[in-house]
Amino acid sequence: MDRRAVLAGLAAGLPMLPALAGATATGVSSSDIRLFAGSQDADGNNSLSLADDRGTARRLAGLPDRGHAVSLSPDGRLAVLCARRAGRFAVVFDPRTGAIRQRLATPETRHFYGHGAFSRDGRLFLATENAFEEGEGRIGVYDAVDGFRRIGEWPAGGIGPHEVVRVPGRDAVLVAIGGLRTHPATGRAKLNVDSMTPSLALMDGRDGAPLGILSLDADLRRLSLRHLAVRRDGVFMIGGQWEGDPTARPPLLAWGRLPDRLAPLPLVDDVLDSLANYIGSLSFCGSGDFAAASAPRGNCCVVLRMGDPPRIHDVLAIEDVCGLAPGQTAGAFYLSNGLGDLFRYRATERAIERLATDVPGIARWDNHLTAVTVEPRR
Amino acid sequence: MTDASVTDRVTQCHRRRGALLAAAICASLALGTAHARSADGYAARVAERLVADHQAVVETAGMLVDAVAGFCGGDGAREDAQAAYHATADAYMRVQWAAVGPAVPFDRGYRLNFWPDDSNAISRQLGRVASERPADLLDPDGIAAASVALQGLPALERLLFGQPAAAPGNYGCGLAEAITVNIVTIAEDLVEGWADPARQPGLSTDQAAVQTLLSASLTHLELIGDRKIARVVGPTAEDARPRRSEAWRSGRSLRNIAINLAALEAVWLDDGPDDLPALLQAADAASTAESLAAAMAKARGLAESLRDRTMEEASETAHAELLALSNDLYGVARILVHDVFPALGLTVGFNSVDGD
Structure with a gap:
């Protein structure tokens, strides 16, 4: 791994890990990148799984139901996979070795929405949760230095908080507020589409103090804001899922700069058509020069070259594509899909390659992919 | 490389x-890595059935044209027009699931039945045109070019059962007449489209067609569980919002569900040599067909027992049954996703089934 690549990885906020002891530690071959995600086998059994960029993969732990997203601590020593909505479990593991540290559960009156983030100092693990009887969104606060004890909760800033991301270089987190109320008694049905108010909530990552709310114009109030990615300089991208008139073609992506700039990103109609009004995941590349947004319903992924405004660079046709993670270099991404395929894409060459398919025990990759760069061994 | x-x-x-x-x-x-096993015949069988079912929409809608014209001309009763509406809606609910293929171009599916309408576009648009009375909408070609919300069954339902009410000689009646003719035209186009499926989007090969048709049926099943039931009845009886239900004005929300499920049952469980159970049997998954049949029978039994109640009444007196029905439908969906589709080598959008 060359020095530039290491720096690129660092620039993207990719945690660097000490060298793994090759195959013995994790059961996958030694290479520069580790990809973590929920997965499912052909019989519907769910796992937390690990892959490398040669397409080797293995399951680290069984899960009682579908997992959703993996969050990494700032020092790269811990990672947490949260259950997919409306699951109540989470798994804490060591991404350096793949060892499971412990399992968590929300209180019975809460469930996870699937995403979490560590505070800047790594002391707190913050998870988006549903206080479903109250119909309110919460940030569950877990003490990462005291056995992940749940030490409290904060208002999330709205109903249906989904992805929460640590803002690089600040004691702050940014929360995508989907705006949709659900309740376990009615499964995944959205109960308040008529009155939904999606937004972005910026809050202090130490105590939950509100630092600002960003919203799109009223004509986009049916765009449930779910996923986001924040660059080191505070530029962010956000992707939505449209709950309004299904024949409409609203802008599904918005971008901005913290603390207060947010604007929809106009896309040409044929690109919007291919996204099917639904963004599943977002990521910047290692250098931050490109961003990608996956559209599993459209079986497409749109790649943008960042600028003011960001512009379409490429559109990839990949069936049920959703998971996205930055590669180490400028324009590099990893992608996964619901058919068990893993891809690497290089925007600079507009080149995509399939790294893995038909990995034993991994029939499907779940929605999100998290990349960890491994420090080169001397 | x-x-x-x-x-x-x-x-x-x-x-x-x-x-x-x-x-x-x-x-x-x-x-993708997975592909449908050879399923020659099944897609054709489903398309054939859709031709017949859309033909029934054409025929009932033809009678609806006459009944509404009679009512608006002062020769017939409102009740006759309403009865003809029910007959057309009964026929339509058998094809509602097929929102693919020829239903996609020109927004035919949405124009025939704009649903779901979370932003209440139909009532807003109708209110606007009832006060502005644009003359071009009284012509079938004019209505065909208007907002999708104004063109089909839900707009007609408001005119015949709710507000703005159609009455002989008023603008609403003229609009209702134009809508009925438009419904016939769209349904005729759909008959034509389903009779030639290979030329339709998503249906060009047998393999693509099976995937497209079964995905559409699953999507519709989930819409019934989520939109037609769960979102309407809510987690507790106090949360029930029966006026969120489809076609509550004509009191047929639950009748629609019962008919939808009967149609889906035919798609999945009809027992001909080219039908799905035979495909599953050929794929050594006969027991999957049996568990699907059992789960559907349970859900259909419950739906039929609720069929003749209004949603308003049922969400008060049968809240638990409604929740149970939506859960039964999730159960059917699980069998499709975990057992039926994999047995056929089909993929459903693992990451796109619903909002994460």
Whole structure:
């Protein structure tokens, strides 16, 4: 791994890990990148799984139901996979070795929405949760230095908080507020589409103090804001899922700069058509020069070259594509899909390659992919 | 080692043009590892049935044209027009699931029945035109070019059962007459489209057609559980909002569900040599067909027992049954996703089934 690549990885906020002891530690071959995600086998059994960029993969732990997203601590020593909505479990593991540290559960009156983030100092693990009887969104606060004890909760800033991301270089987190109320008694049905108010909530990552709310114009109030990615300089991208008139073609992506700039990103109609009004995941590349947004319903992924405004660079046709993670270099991404395929894409060459398919025990990759760069061994 | 075929796919994705077809085309070109086993015959069988079912929409809608014209001309009773509406809606609910293929171009599916309408566009648009009375909408060609919300069954339902009420000689009656003619035209186009499925988006090969049709049936099942039931009845009886239900004005929300499920049962469980149970049997998954049949029988039994109640009444007196029905439907969906589709080598969008 060359020095530039290491720096690129660092620039993207990719945690660097000490060298793994090759195959013995994790059961996958030694290479520069580790990809973590929920997965499912052909019989519907769910796992937390690990892959490398040669397409080797293995399951680290069984899960009682579908997992959703993996969050990494700032020092790269811990990672947490949260259950997919409306699951109540989470798994804490060591991404350096793949060892499971412990399992968590929300209180019975809460469930996870699937995403979490560590505070800047790594002391707190913050998870988006549903206080479903109250119909309110919460940030569950877990003490990462005291056995992940749940030490409290904060208002999330709205109903249906989904992805929460640590803002690089600040004691702050940014929360995508989907705006949709659900309740376990009615499964995944959205109960308040008529009155939904999606937004972005910026809050202090130490105590939950509100630092600002960003919203799109009223004509986009049916765009449930779910996923986001924040660059080191505070530029962010956000992707939505449209709950309004299904024949409409609203802008599904918005971008901005913290603390207060947010604007929809106009896309040409044929690109919007291919996204099917639904963004599943977002990521910047290692250098931050490109961003990608996956559209599993459209079986497409749109790649943008960042600028003011960001512009379409490429559109990839990949069936049920959703998971996205930055590669180490400028324009590099990893992608996964619901058919068990893993891809690497290089925007600079507009080149995509399939790294893995038909990995034993991994029939499907779940929605999100998290990349960890491994420090080169001397 | 860039996979040349991948680059090719990307190029093809880039070449995609043409409004609403793009997503379907993208889906059919997309990279994937699993493919449908040979299912020659099944797609054709489903399409055949859709021709017949859409033909029934054409026929009932033809009578609806006459009944509404009679009512508006002062020769017939409102009740006769309402009865003809019910007959057309009964026929339509058998094809509501098939929101693919010929239903996609020109927004035919949405124009025939704009649903779901979370932003209440139908009532807003109707209120506006009832006060502005644009003359061009009284012509079938004019209404066919108007907002999709004004064109089909839900707008007509408001005119015949709710507000703004159609009455002989008023603008609403003229609009209702134009809508009925438009419904016939769209349904005729759909008959034609389903009679020639290979020319339709997403249906060009048998393999793509099976995937498209079964995905559409699953999507509709989930819409019934989520939109037609769960979102309407809410987690507790106090949360029930019966006026969120489909076609509450004509009191047929639960009748629609019962008919929808009967139609889906035919798609999945009819027992001909080319039907799905035979495919499953050929794939050594006969027990999957049996568990699907059992789960559907349970859900249908419950739906039929609720069929003749209004949603308003049922969400008070039968809240638990309604929740149970929506859970039964999730159970059916699980069997489709985990057992039926994999047995056929089909993929459903693991990551796109619902909002995460």
